[in-house]
Amino acid sequence: MADTQSVTILPLTAEAFADYGDVLNAKDAPDVMINQGLCGRHHDRAQMICDGGRLGVSVFDAVPRDLPYQLDLMERHPLGSQCFMPMTEHPFLVIVADDDNGKPGRPKAFMVPPHTGVNIHRNVWHGVLTPLFSPGLFTVIDRVEGDGNNLEEHWISPPYIITE
Amino acid sequence: MADTQSVTILPLTAEAFADYGDVLNAKDAPDVMINQGLCGRHHDRAQMICDGGRLGVSVFDAVPRDLPYQLDLMERHPLGSQCFMPMTEHPFLVIVADDDNGKPGRPKAFMVPPHTGVNIHRNVWHGVLTPLFSPGLFTVIDRVEGDGNNLEEHWISPPYIITE
Numbered sequence: 001m002a003d004t005q006s007v008t009i010l011p012l013t014a015e016a017f018a019d020y021g022d023v024l025n026a027k028d029a030p031d032v033m034i035n036q037g038l039c040g041r042h043h044d045r046a047q048m049i050c051d052g053g054r055l056g057v058s059v060f061d062a063v064p065r066d067l068p069y070q071l072d073l074m075e076r077h078p079l080g081s082q083c084f085m086p087m088t089e090h091p092f093l094v095i096v097a098d099d100d101n102g103k104p105g106r107p108k109a110f111m112v113p114p115h116t117g118v119n120i121h122r123n124v125w126h127g128v129l130t131p132l133f134s135p136g137l138f139t140v141i142d143r144v145e146g147d148g149n150n151l152e153e154h155w156i157s158p159p160y161i162i163t164e
Numbered sequence: 165m166a167d168t169q170s171v172t173i174l175p176l177t178a179e180a181f182a183d184y185g186d187v188l189n190a191k192d193a194p195d196v197m198i199n200q201g202l203c204g205r206h207h208d209r210a211q212m213i214c215d216g217g218r219l220g221v222s223v224f225d226a227v228p229r230d231l232p233y234q235l236d237l238m239e240r241h242p243l244g245s246q247c248f249m250p251m252t253e254h255p256f257l258v259i260v261a262d263d264d265n266g267k268p269g270r271p272k273a274f275m276v277p278p279h280t281g282v283n284i285h286r287n288v289w290h291g292v293l294t295p296l297f298s299p300g301l302f303t304v305i306d307r308v309e310g311d312g313n314n315l316e317e318h319w320i321s322p323p324y325i326i327t328e
Contacts, residue, residue, distance in 0.1 A: 026225040026301060035292040036237075039226040039300075044308040046221045055219055057210045057247055057283065057305055061190040062203035073200070083221055085303040087279060089252050115251060115301055119221065128199040136203075137190060137279055139249040139303050141221055144208040 007071070007162050009093065012110040012118075020096040020108075020126070022046045022119040024085065046119035046141075051079040053146015059087070062129045062136035071095060072159040074104040074125045079150040080143030084129060085117035087137040094118050095127035095162065103154050109162045125154070171235075171326050173257065176274040176282075184260040184272075184290070186210045186283040188249065210283035210305075215243040217310015223251070226293045226300035235259060236323040238268040238289045243314040244307030248293060249281035251301040258282050259291030259326065267318050273326045289318070 010016065014023040022045060030040030048055060074097060086092060092112050097104035104125035112118055119141075120126050129138060143150055174180065178187040186209060194204030212219060238261060250256060256276050261268035268289035276282055281303075284290050293302060307314055 024221060024223055024303075026223050030225065035226065039224055039293055041304075042223040042225065044220040044222055048218075048220060054212075056208040056212060057188060057249070058208055059188055059190050059206040059281075060203055061194065061206065062199065085221070085249065085251065087250060087253070087281075089299075115299065117223075117251075117303065129203055135253075135279065139188075139281065140205075141305055 005158055005160050007107055007109050007160050009109045009111050009162060009164055012112050017110060020124045021121045023116060024119060025116040046083050047081060047121060048083065048141065049081040049122040050143045052148065053079065053143045055141060056144030058140045058144065060129055060138045060140045062131050064131045064134045064136050067164055069093065069130060069162040070159045071107060071127055071162055072156050073153060074127055074156065075151060075153045076123050076125045077150045078123050078152060079146065079148055081119055081122050083117065083119035083141040085139040087139055088133065088135060089114045090131065090133035092132055093130040096120065097125040099125060107160055169322055169324050171271055171273050171324050173273040173275050173326060173328055176276050181274060184288045185285045187280060188283060189280040210247050211245060211285060212247065212305065213245040213286040214307045216312065217243065217307045219305060220308030222304045222308065224293055224302045224304045226295050228295045228298045228300050231328055233257065233294060233326040234323045235271060235291055235326055236320050237317060238291055238320065239315060239317045240287050240289045241314045242287050242316060243310065243312055245283055245286050247281065247283035247305040249303040251303055252297065252299060253278045254295065254297035256296055257294040260284065261289040263289060271324055
């Protein structure tokens with residue numbers, strides 16, 4: 001059982017993550033230079049979705065986790081995307097999964113490198129926010145109000161063990 | 165001339181900044197604890213405005229500035245708010261001004277403390293993004309597309325000198 005429940009963390013790439021969300025960082029070349037050439041604008045890097053309701057900006061302050069990490073819960077948001085941008089220069093862990101008949105399939109774990117955020121697409125199964133260093137502060141852009149149930153949870157037993 | 169053009173940087177408080185925008189940080193107590201009590205959600209901290217068009221998430225990579233800082237340009241965005249959230253743990257400078265018959269009045273400069281961002285309200289005069297440390301990386305949430313002119317600039321001569 002240990003082998004099948006063990007998931008190795010992969011490096012994050014936009015290609016590997018494309019089915020689940022967007023990778024947001026400063027690219028090699030900005031889309032446009034602004035402010036008299038002193039600021040590179042890497043423009044509109046996320047596919048933001050908000051089905052009804054309203055997008056807003058929140059601050060999440062999460063307890064850092066240790067590796068190996070025990071994954072016993074995944075969730076998804078049917079009505080909107082959810083963008084996590086670090087407010088520190090630390091890497092963090094993101095876990096996603098394909099849907100398998102209404103529940104998460106085998107998860108994939110990625111290490112988000114420093115200076116990088118992720119936007120998880122609407123209705124994509126993902127683990128909760130998992131910083132690895134303190135403070136676990138993130139800017140979060142998601143659907144902050146609106147009708148309907150925007151949270152679906154799935155508990156996993158036995159848990160997956162996410163390892164380096 | 166030097167005296168009248170000199171502006172001393174003030175500490176940022178939500179109260180002092182209220183006429184210009186929002187201060188976004190983790191408050192003493194979160195609005196709600198999520199993720200089995202391991203994450204504080206400081207919810208919906210900014211008055212986001214997008215008049216037509218669409219809100220999006222971009223990454224800005226700005227050259228750090230030195231103090232004293234010479235302010236020769238202010239700008240405002242008639243069609244939307246603009247939220248700057250640091251991707252580092254460094255403080256940064258934000259400069260705003262009241263409107264004075266279609267041009268910026270005397271500016272106010274604030275030092276944004278670590279772990280804090282600002283959302284500049286629609287049509288508020290402000291200086292360009294001014295990090296003081298490298299890397300000058302920010303998550304920016306603003307109006308990324310739409311009709312109409314969303315940028316008004318005003319050049320200032322002689323410049324203001326922003327000092328500690």
